[in-house]
Amino acid sequence: MANGSTKEKILDAAERLFARSGFHSTSLRTITTEAGVNLAAVNYHFGSKDALIGEIFRRRLKKLNGQRIKGLEKVRKEAAERKTRPDLEATIRAFIAPSLPLLRSEQGTCFITIVARAIMDPNQQVRQIFLREMKDVLALFFDTLQSALPHLPQDALFSRLQFMLGIMGHTMFNAGKPSWNPLKLEQETGIDILFERMISFVKAGMEAPLE
Amino acid sequence: MANGSTKEKILDAAERLFARSGFHSTSLRTITTEAGVNLAAVNYHFGSKDALIGEIFRRRLKKLNGQRIKGLEKVRKEAAERKTRPDLEATIRAFIAPSLPLLRSEQGTCFITIVARAIMDPNQQVRQIFLREMKDVLALFFDTLQSALPHLPQDALFSRLQFMLGIMGHTMFNAGKPSWNPLKLEQETGIDILFERMISFVKAGMEAPLE
DNA sequence: GAATGAATAAAACGATCGTTTAAAAAGGTC
DNA sequence: GACCTTTTTAAACGATCGTTTTATTCATTC
Numbered sequence: 330m331a332n333g334s335t336k337e338k339i340l341d342a343a344e345r346l347f348a349r350s351g352f353h354s355t356s357l358r359t360i361t362t363e364a365g366v367n368l369a370a371v372n373y374h375f376g377s378k379d380a381l382i383g384e385i386f387r388r389r390l391k392k393l394n395g396q397r398i399k400g401l402e403k404v405r406k407e408a409a410e411r412k413t414r415p416d417l418e419a420t421i422r423a424f425i426a427p428s429l430p431l432l433r434s435e436q437g438t439c440f441i442t443i444v445a446r447a448i449m450d451p452n453q454q455v456r457q458i459f460l461r462e463m464k465d466v467l468a469l470f471f472d473t474l475q476s477a478l479p480h481l482p483q484d485a486l487f488s489r490l491q492f493m494l495g496i497m498g499h500t501m502f503n504a505g506k507p508s509w510n511p512l513k514l515e516q517e518t519g520i521d522i523l524f525e526r527m528i529s530f531v532k533a534g535m536e537a538p539l540e
Numbered sequence: 541m542a543n544g545s546t547k548e549k550i551l552d553a554a555e556r557l558f559a560r561s562g563f564h565s566t567s568l569r570t571i572t573t574e575a576g577v578n579l580a581a582v583n584y585h586f587g588s589k590d591a592l593i594g595e596i597f598r599r600r601l602k603k604l605n606g607q608r609i610k611g612l613e614k615v616r617k618e619a620a621e622r623k624t625r626p627d628l629e630a631t632i633r634a635f636i637a638p639s640l641p642l643l644r645s646e647q648g649t650c651f652i653t654i655v656a657r658a659i660m661d662p663n664q665q666v667r668q669i670f671l672r673e674m675k676d677v678l679a680l681f682f683d684t685l686q687s688a689l690p691h692l693p694q695d696a697l698f699s700r701l702q703f704m705l706g707i708m709g710h711t712m713f714n715a716g717k718p719s720w721n722p723l724k725l726e727q728e729t730g731i732d733i734l735f736e737r738m739i740s741f742v743k744a745g746m747e748a749p750l751e
Numbered sequence: 752g753a754a755t756g757a758a759t760a761a762a763a764c765g766a767t768c769g770t771t772t773a774a775a776a777a778g779g780t781c
Numbered sequence: 782g783a784c785c786t787t788t789t790t791a792a793a794c795g796a797t798c799g800t801t802t803t804a805t806t807c808a809t810t811c
Contacts, residue, residue, distance in 0.1 A: 349662065350662045351564070351661075351662030351663075353562070353564045353565055354564055354662055354663070445660055446660050446662070448710075449656055449657050449660060449713055450562075451560065451561045451562030451565055451657070452562075452565070460720055463720070464720070467720060484729055485737060488711075488729065488734060488737045488738075488741075489737070489741055491710065491711060491714065492707045492710070492711065492737075492738065492741050494710060495706045495707045495708075495709060495710025495711060496703045496706045496707055496710075497706075498706060498710060499659070499702065499703070499705060499706025499707075499709060499710070500699075500702060500703065500706060502660055503702065509671055509674075509675070509678060518695055518699065523699060525751055526696060526699045526700070526703075527699075527703065529748045529749070529750075529751060530699075530700055530703050530745035530746075530748055531745070532748070533744045533745050533747065533748030533749075534741035534742070534744050534745040534748075535741075536744065537740045537741055537743070537744030537745075538740070538744075539740075540736055540740060
């Protein structure tokens with residue numbers, strides 16, 4: 330897919346507009362106008378609006394989850410060489426860190442916004458498109474977590490993994506957006522500080538004692 | 541508002557259908573058909589579709605946040621009498637616990653689903669309607685947390701509060717729904733167990749050391 | 752029981768949606 | 782330069798949306 334091609338112009342425009350107004354409220358006419366292409370181009374190149382949505386996820390998640398898998402396998406390899414358990418914090422970082430660069434670009438932030446919404450989207454197709462793309466990396470992440478926290482029962486660990494996904498979705502969705510601000514904190518918290526806070530919170534939660 | 545009145549029939553039907561298909565994908569025709577009333581009834585009784593959405597939040601959040609405030613004030617009073625800091629776990633429980641009964645009824649679960657979506661809704665009006673209803677209780681919760689964790693800087697605590705909201709939204713949205721299941725855990729985790737896990741995770745995260 | 756206002760009902764309005772069609776333009780091959 | 786495929790364009794299709802209008806029914810009050 331050539332850079333600047335019609336397909337890419339559509340994908341970029343759709344990414345921005347879906348982030349701003351959601352899947353259902355963004356019309357193909359708005360997308361094609363923003364992209365500077367003809368209305369019929371979406372159905373010609375992608376087949377349908379749903380297929381376009383799927384392609385938006387596929388395009389970014391392939392690289393993103395590839396980095397996650399590479400990071401997780403590095404953690405596992407190092408643990409095997411040291412004959413220890415995988416380091417918990419390193420495991421968490423391997424999953425979270427690759428998403429940080431996305432939040433440094435406007436276009437990447439749009440994608441994050443879309444992902445956060447897709448998890449709770451009413452349209453089941455949207456959720457399944459996203460889940461299919463995440464299945465492998467989530468399985469590897471869960472497995473590594475289990476090795477790092479061998480005393481935790483599987484279903485308790487699964488709950489805690491879900492907690493972490495909830496934190497990530499909510500935090501990254503709100504990053505850079507004006508949201509509820511209880512005491513009008515002057516300076517916006519930077520992304521890097523936010524990520525460090527997220528990691529220390531999740532790490533402590535993962536290590537919390539069982540009732 | 542009388543029980544079984546047209547307004548209530550519309551609110552109940554809309555709550556179910558919004559949870560199933562989202563705000564934008566649920567038409568007034570579907571709602572009024574499910575409610576067994578005339579199409580024009582929504583605009584007559586509520587003014588517009590957006591106003592109906594707002595009323596759905598108001599109806600439940602008034603009671604829900606009332607219970608939260610009552611619980612939080614009890615925690616604060618007990619701390620004042622004992623001349624100690626508010627108990628962290630009790631503070632967290634006071635905020636989370638009132639939402640548990642909702643998850644025990646089908647209709648209440650629909651409301652939870654709607655709330656979780658509203659937080660990330662593309663429509664700014666939807667988000668603001670929800671935020672306005674939550675502002676007071678969030679401020680009181682933040683203030684109590686600050687008393688319970690006086691060593692934490694305000695902005696760090698604020699981040700952790702956001703993490704907790706992310707956990708709540710994600711967890712309660714997924715409760716009772718089929719979602720990603722890595723190892724096909726046979727039995728579904730009960731709501732009560734899930735809440736206890738949530739509380740211990742959040743408590744540990746709140747108490748995590750600062751970098 | 753007539754009068755007044757609230758509630759319900761049926762029908763239509765204008766607008767917008769995703770998709771399809773058919774023709775024109777562009778690109779590549781021999 | 783003719784031929785074929787790919788891509789772009791303009792126009793239309795059928796369906797559905799939130800809302801409004803107008804008329805009718807219901808309930809209440811004097």
